[in-house]
Amino acid sequence: MKPTLFALAALVPSALALWPLPTSLTNGTTPLKLAWNFNIKLGFSGAPADLEAAVARAEGYLKTDQLAILTTDRGASYANELKNAKSLPSLTLEFVTAPKHGQSISSISAEAVAPIEQRDDAYTLSVPSDGTGAVLKANSTLGLYRGLQTFGQMWFDLDGTTYTVSAPFQISDKPAYPYRGFMLDTARNYYPVADILRTIDAMSWVKINTFHWHVVDSQSFPLEIPGYPLLSQKGAYNPQSVYTAADVANIVSYAAARGIDVIPEIDTPGHTAVIAEAYPEYIACAQATPWASYANEPPAGQLRLANKQVATWTADMLKAAAGMFHSQFFSTGGDEINANCYNTDNETQAELAASHQNFSQALDSFVVGNHAALRSVGKTAVVWEEMVIAYPVTLANDTVVMVWISSEDAAAVASSGLRIVHAPSNYFYLDCGHGGWVGDYPAGNSWCDPFKTWQYAYSFDPLANLTESQHSLVLGGQTLLWSEQSSKENLDATIWPRAASVAELFWSGAGGDVDAALPRLHEEVYRFRQRGVAANALQPEWCVLRPGACDLTA
Amino acid sequence: MKPTLFALAALVPSALALWPLPTSLTNGTTPLKLAWNFNIKLGFSGAPADLEAAVARAEGYLKTDQLAILTTDRGASYANELKNAKSLPSLTLEFVTAPKHGQSISSISAEAVAPIEQRDDAYTLSVPSDGTGAVLKANSTLGLYRGLQTFGQMWFDLDGTTYTVSAPFQISDKPAYPYRGFMLDTARNYYPVADILRTIDAMSWVKINTFHWHVVDSQSFPLEIPGYPLLSQKGAYNPQSVYTAADVANIVSYAAARGIDVIPEIDTPGHTAVIAEAYPEYIACAQATPWASYANEPPAGQLRLANKQVATWTADMLKAAAGMFHSQFFSTGGDEINANCYNTDNETQAELAASHQNFSQALDSFVVGNHAALRSVGKTAVVWEEMVIAYPVTLANDTVVMVWISSEDAAAVASSGLRIVHAPSNYFYLDCGHGGWVGDYPAGNSWCDPFKTWQYAYSFDPLANLTESQHSLVLGGQTLLWSEQSSKENLDATIWPRAASVAELFWSGAGGDVDAALPRLHEEVYRFRQRGVAANALQPEWCVLRPGACDLTA
Incomplete structure (x- = not known):
């Protein structure tokens, strides 16, 4: 278990409200907004109830956070850019290795209390800026849960538009310590x-x-x-x-x-x-x-x-x-x-x-x-x-x-x-x-x-x-x-x-x-x-x- | 303006929740409860609206404070004593010198912003333990307001009974500093x-x-x-x-x-x-x-x-x-x-x-x-x-x-x-x-x-x-x-x-x-x-x- 070098931090623009900072992150400067009918999809069947509930909460926060970006104009100057920005239609949750048909998927709740050395928090998150859907991948529902939290921190609100000015995102993340x-x-x-x-x-x-x-x-x-x-x-x-x-x-x-x-x-x-x-x-x-x-x-x-x-x-x-x-x-x-x-x-x-x-x-x-x-x-x-x-x-x-x-x-x-x-x-x-x-x-x-x-x-x-x-x-x-x-x-x-x-x-x-x-x-x-x-x-x-x-x- | 000697403090039982401590206070150890129809009366006519509102708030706190006394049994052992305790029927607010007929009474609001050396916060408060009414006296509505706050701190709640175990009270109070x-x-x-x-x-x-x-x-x-x-x-x-x-x-x-x-x-x-x-x-x-x-x-x-x-x-x-x-x-x-x-x-x-x-x-x-x-x-x-x-x-x-x-x-x-x-x-x-x-x-x-x-x-x-x-x-x-x-x-x-x-x-x-x-x-x-x-x-x-x-x- 080695501590991750933290040189990244200084390069992250302030409009990127991710906490904790992903261990690997690249991002751009393209505006992107959530589509009016944005939703979070499960790219597999048989999801455990706690993952479905976590998705529902994540969708809820996207609507209720309504956090104005922390710049002096609270984002007003982005209004024009955002009009023409692409819309993100969806976030799809997937497993790195698709579960076999009929295979039961371990719940977040089970993985959270598994022996500490067996837990897998890792995830990757790709948020493109071209209007195609975002993808969150993990080996476990626990990893998907961690990635959902990261996704939820990316967005700001301007007069009802939920947006980022830092797309695209490419994140590969896992904890330094268990x-x-x-x-x-x-x-x-x-x-x-x-x-x-x-x-x-x-x-x-x-x-x-x-x-x-x-x-x-x-x-x-x-x-x-x-x-x-x-x-x-x-x-x-x-x-x-x-x-x-x-x-x-x-x-x-x-x-x-x-x-x-x-x-x-x-x-x-x-x-x-x-x-x-x-x-x-x-x-x-x-x-x-x-x-x-x-x-x-x-x-x-x-x-x-x-x-x-x-x-x-x-x-x-x-x-x-x-x-x-x-x-x-x-x-x-x-x-x-x-x-x-x-x-x-x-x-x-x-x-x-x-x-x-x-x-x-x-x-x-x-x-x-x-x-x-x-x-x-x-x-x-x-x-x-x-x-x-x-x-x-x-x-x-x-x-x-x-x-x-x-x-x-x-x-x-x-x-x-x-x-x-x-x-x-x-x-x-x-x-x-x-x-x-x-x-x-x-x-x-x-x-x-x-x-x-x-x-x-x-x-x-x-x-x-x-x-x-x-x-x-x-x-x-x-x-x-x-x-x-x-x-x-x-x-x-x-x-x-x-x-x-x-x-x-x-x-x-x-x-x-x-x-x-x-x-x-x-x-x-x-x-x-x-x-x-x-x-x-x-x-x-x-x-x-x-x-x-x-x-x-x- | 001299600081009051504070020797009193050590003599005050802990069940006496007065803050700040009155500059002159004597009290007993007799239980006393508020009558079911306890009310606060104005012993004069022509009260300013802010005093009437203050009285209404004070009556409200007596009902809503519902503070269990801070002893290990939260007052349960007082239950029997309280059954037989006298009830306080009322608190009457009076002026030391009764206002003359037709004389308008200065409001709390006016007195609170009067030149600082002219304000009169002093009051006396008598709460007998024999079932007769309590009396709050002051020279001003400001003094009556101060006394109302003191009165409101005297009471605890036990299963809906509002009571003190420290009656009677005799208080003469005024601030050390304006x-x-x-x-x-x-x-x-x-x-x-x-x-x-x-x-x-x-x-x-x-x-x-x-x-x-x-x-x-x-x-x-x-x-x-x-x-x-x-x-x-x-x-x-x-x-x-x-x-x-x-x-x-x-x-x-x-x-x-x-x-x-x-x-x-x-x-x-x-x-x-x-x-x-x-x-x-x-x-x-x-x-x-x-x-x-x-x-x-x-x-x-x-x-x-x-x-x-x-x-x-x-x-x-x-x-x-x-x-x-x-x-x-x-x-x-x-x-x-x-x-x-x-x-x-x-x-x-x-x-x-x-x-x-x-x-x-x-x-x-x-x-x-x-x-x-x-x-x-x-x-x-x-x-x-x-x-x-x-x-x-x-x-x-x-x-x-x-x-x-x-x-x-x-x-x-x-x-x-x-x-x-x-x-x-x-x-x-x-x-x-x-x-x-x-x-x-x-x-x-x-x-x-x-x-x-x-x-x-x-x-x-x-x-x-x-x-x-x-x-x-x-x-x-x-x-x-x-x-x-x-x-x-x-x-x-x-x-x-x-x-x-x-x-x-x-x-x-x-x-x-x-x-x-x-x-x-x-x-x-x-x-x-x-x-x-x-x-x-x-x-x-x-x-x-x-x-x-x-x-x-x-």
């Missing part, structure tokens, strides 16, 4: 399902393919797990703030139909204080004070992992939760274990003594047991970096490790030979820099200041400090929104367009130039807004309409 | 009228009484000024992004009816590049590059102030604009004058030579002329601090000076003997810390990093470094949102609750304790959301429901 994610914490503050669905839509527009759902944490347990009703009944903030099994099924299928794999996380053994609401005897140091002695964040509380009953219960609960999701992956967390909590817990100390284990051995057994349970239902474990560095445990070779404490830790994790997802707090934490959540702290700074700008995140190097043989361990990366100070109120503007910035990094490859990217990112911001996602402004509109004019060197 | 503002820049990015009106409503809930409207700037001119149609026709981002004269009248009257004075600003002589779109000959260094040599922000361009025709035109235009507003105040700006722009402008240099003036003299004449024009229509000038410090000009004794560059500059401005509004970038700029707007700047930091937390802003001392005799020069202060990186998408969550934090500072007085304030501020955040304003989360809801539990020392 994992391009976004993580949302729905435990510190709850997000209604509608907000998650809107976010999934937006993710799919920029080819993010993984929703890492940090669904529960010490503060609340909004997940209804079949067989474990007390967890959400006692642990959710209120009965309305629960993701029911039906909600989860809806979110998972909604995401899959948009090419997105939902990786759930139930963080263990730390970040579990809330389980004490339903199972008080399973939690050490529950709500112990001062919390700072027992946890990184209140309330304190960790699973009594040395207790066999707790370990068995946990493994079974994780297995039940895993059954709600289609992903091959399931995260068992493993971050921020507090040693003092266990050292001062009489029950844990008694269990350790009785079983002649030290804490590390007990933790190892606990994690191995959980991962074995998940494997028994076909799941591959994902963990935070502590499970390799701070509290190393026995991990299967296919375990995926998320590096979060610092980007500097990637090399140490890679030396374990395990696969990596980049989620570094010093680059990709979208919650940083808005002040801290601690109550009696007059200065109010946050531990991970400063704010991570889109430019800074964009400059991240996924291969820094890795040896060449370790490069293939890097699955990709993700932005993250921890929700101590976030809720639906600020969701869109906090994550967009920064999550898109990182989506391009892992699709188009590292080394992108922020200067060349900015005009395209503006166009994505403005298109998001047309689609109902409240993406944040990056510059005065004066600058937006004049690419480069607000550069320091302009 | 100016409590919020500034919005609508030029770098445009805000629809609906967003401004929603913001005005929210401002009024926390007793902010001034909307400083930085309506135009170098990037766009969204203000339609009678007699100067070209300015907005050529200078607005697009025809939809214009505040028409009717829009302005609507905003001004909407604000006034809510006790808010709208102070417009047309910044001069800098920040005027956009005027060149309509009057190219009036602007020096219009869109000169590199912009950084000619302006703090692109596009460059400043009024050719040494030209008599330009000076006359400017004074007339300001006068015409001032006629659209009811405020006694009008800001002519005066910040960030770029000397190089004028030094390299041949026309300006020729005018200076012909008139035997140096630049300072020309600037003085220009400002004096503008202020005289405003005075001729009854307006008092407001300026940024440069007009006193960096480019001192002749200013009338009643001029108001906004200190923005640094809070440290307040002392220097005060030594001029002029009145001060605190608007320091290092405390009250709500746009800081989200990255910079400059295009080719990979690190992407902002000049005024870090983010200004509500706690830090709350800790501001309005009298720091001032002599006692200068204290009376401090009119108050305001938060500010410059919109290089803001728009309607992030408006609510960016300004709320931080603007409320500073509103309390200038109403209740300095020296407040962030620890004691946080539970009340949460309640304000949650009430704002019930009223449709997307205020930002400050902590996980777990902390919100457990005051103090997320303090570092808890």
Whole structure:
């Protein structure tokens, strides 16, 4: 997996609002408009329902985006050219190898959750300027879905005419990295399902393919797990703030139909204080004070992992939760274990003594047991970096490790030979820099200041400090929104367009130039807004309409 | 004007969601509910229409707020107590001195824009717990309006019962400072009228009484000024992004009816590049590059102030604009004058030579002329601090000076003997810390990093470094949102609750304790959301429901 060279970026005219940038793109300067009866055709029979729905949505956006091009006259000067421009009659979706008669075609939803190394996002897209039809080709419905998103970004609106001034297009595209994610914490503050669905839509527009759902944490347990009703009944903030099994099924299928794999996380053994609401005897140091002695964040509380009953219960609960999701992956967390909590817990100390284990051995057994349970239902474990560095445990070779404490830790994790997802707090934490959540702290700074700008995140190097043989361990990366100070109120503007910035990094490859990217990112911001996602402004509109004019060197 | 001692705060139970905190408050612990037929009565005849409308809105919020109290059980444990609680039948509004028969009562709208030293915000509010009616008294409809907001914050909802557990209340309240503002820049990015009106409503809930409207700037001119149609026709981002004269009248009257004075600003002589779109000959260094040599922000361009025709035109235009507003105040700006722009402008240099003036003299004449024009229509000038410090000009004794560059500059401005509004970038700029707007700047930091937390802003001392005799020069202060990186998408969550934090500072007085304030501020955040304003989360809801539990020392 090598990062794509990004020399292309500087050559792309600003009127080309493609995000992420295709890895191979040639285009012209010919105006082209959509025919009044333009439609998207399937060049094969037996299309799965989710592809047909994706086509219908793509056709819908072509009508409803109505995005005026981001030039000073918003495209008015193109009016005459467009009168005489050729019309694009159709876009036809085809497979590179036509399916045999009677062969069933795998759905987007199935391909989105296939083992990560088997997914095929590649597509080619040809949009001629001579009035003949456009063709989108891929090996898979997943690839066709990616190409549909690209096609949808090509068009602007002028008084009801949907057009481009950059035809013809010839695109051959595939991702630099197979994992391009976004993580949302729905435990510190709850997000209604509608907000998650809107976010999934937006993710799919920029080819993010993984929703890492940090669904529960010490503060609340909004997940209804079949067989474990007390967890959400006692642990959710209120009965309305629960993701029911039906909600989860809806979110998972909604995401899959948009090419997105939902990786759930139930963080263990730390970040579990809330389980004490339903199972008080399973939690050490529950709500112990001062919390700072027992946890990184209140309330304190960790699973009594040395207790066999707790370990068995946990493994079974994780297995039940895993059954709600289609992903091959399931995260068992493993971050921020507090040693003092266990050292001062009489029950844990008694269990350790009785079983002649030290804490590390007990933790190892606990994690191995959980991962074995998940494997028994076909799941591959994902963990935070502590499970390799701070509290190393026995991990299967296919375990995926998320590096979060610092980007500097990637090399140490890679030396374990395990696969990596980049989620570094010093680059990709979208919650940083808005002040801290601690109550009696007059200065109010946050531990991970400063704010991570889109430019800074964009400059991240996924291969820094890795040896060449370790490069293939890097699955990709993700932005993250921890929700101590976030809720639906600020969701869109906090994550967009920064999550898109990182989506391009892992699709188009590292080394992108922020200067060349900015005009395209503006166009994505403005298109998001047309689609109902409240993406944040990056510059005065004066600058937006004049690419480069607000550069320091302009 | 002395800051109120804030010792009260620590004694206020968390279930008392008053923001800003009344300057004198006693309350009990008796449950009290609103009677099913509760109503707000006017204890006098001849009430102005805006007071009647304010009463109707207050009654509406009592029904629609439906805010569950912020305790872990959201009030469920009060159910039994509430069954037996007394009911409050009514709130009666009265004047301290009953108006004489036939005497017309001044409207909220009139009092909101009266000379600042004449306004009377004071009120008393008595809410007995024995089932007799509540009484709100003031000397003015403005005071009654303030008291109505306080009354509206007292109530929580439990299954349709609107109640408090903190009756009886006895409140005597008045502001520590007469100016409590919020500034919005609508030029770098445009805000629809609906967003401004929603913001005005929210401002009024926390007793902010001034909307400083930085309506135009170098990037766009969204203000339609009678007699100067070209300015907005050529200078607005697009025809939809214009505040028409009717829009302005609507905003001004909407604000006034809510006790808010709208102070417009047309910044001069800098920040005027956009005027060149309509009057190219009036602007020096219009869109000169590199912009950084000619302006703090692109596009460059400043009024050719040494030209008599330009000076006359400017004074007339300001006068015409001032006629659209009811405020006694009008800001002519005066910040960030770029000397190089004028030094390299041949026309300006020729005018200076012909008139035997140096630049300072020309600037003085220009400002004096503008202020005289405003005075001729009854307006008092407001300026940024440069007009006193960096480019001192002749200013009338009643001029108001906004200190923005640094809070440290307040002392220097005060030594001029002029009145001060605190608007320091290092405390009250709500746009800081989200990255910079400059295009080719990979690190992407902002000049005024870090983010200004509500706690830090709350800790501001309005009298720091001032002599006692200068204290009376401090009119108050305001938060500010410059919109290089803001728009309607992030408006609510960016300004709320931080603007409320500073509103309390200038109403209740300095020296407040962030620890004691946080539970009340949460309640304000949650009430704002019930009223449709997307205020930002400050902590996980777990902390919100457990005051103090997320303090570092808890």
